[in-house]
Amino acid sequence: MATTLAKPALLHTPSDLDETGRAKLSDSLNILVSDFFALYIKTKNYHWHMSGRHFRDYHLLLDEQADQIFAVIDPTAERVRKLGYPTVHSVGEIGRKQRVKDNDDIYEDPKDMLVDLMNENRTLAKNMRATHEIADDINDVATASLLEVYIDEAERRAWFLFEATRDVN
Template sequence: MSSESDIKKRRTKAINTPSPLGTDAVRDISGELNALLADILALYLKTKNFHWHMSGPYFRDYHLLLDEQADQIYATVDPIAERVRKLGGTTLRSLGHAKRLQRLLDNDADYATPDDMLAELREDNLQLAAYMRATHALCDEHGDVATASVLENWIDEAENRVWFLFETSRRA
């Protein structure tokens, strides 16, 4: 039977994942990726919130668009967290941890118009792409080509969402 001190030691023991990057690179990139992960979780939930609360004459099209976009956003969650671990860092442990790192704003309004929803998501995706570019620059600075490479695909996806949200909200 393990003693309380043995259990405590196991809980606080460093993981020490081998990494070809230096300690500073692991700390810096992991920190940025965790903030990005917190933003992605916030954007995912906001996109689903708007998907669930969509109404109006374009309901079906907007509802399906936001569901598609939410799925795409959610698909980045595990790869980002696993990238942090591959680097030798630790990742988010709770919603509270995510909330402390989140930079994108939540929307808890009782009602938002469909146009306001699309505009807010467009701006959030633009901001997310900017955060990803900054993280990419940090990866370049530390020579982390693997993380930079996956970020390029996620930047493209965010820009694609911006484009769709923009074109969808335009009126003839």
């Protein structure tokens, strides 16, 4: 993946944060923006293609979770701009950067969908913690603060998905 170390002068935003650290953090945030977009689409895909006896509950749960994921995209991309770097430009760039695995299957078992999203949210939380470490390294408390909230939200989504997959007698 290309680094954002070379940035257009017109996008420069002055900052007292370390320049090299800002570049590294911006790269990591752009990958997260791509992951957020990909997870949003995957969650909506499963929302649209949910079936079975728990259809309504799962359909509503996934719609709520997709809305929550979509809501973090803009603030994260704007954080990249505040750091003085460009953010993702296209669906193609998102596709090249995303770590969330696409699922183009025509049919997926509802429980498998929930387990897949649970695992993707856990991985997302882990990846956000790694980006948080980069923010900590350059004392970027604003980015760290955003990520702390988003990590909690991802862990909550994973928890809800886990509970929805448990067999209760």
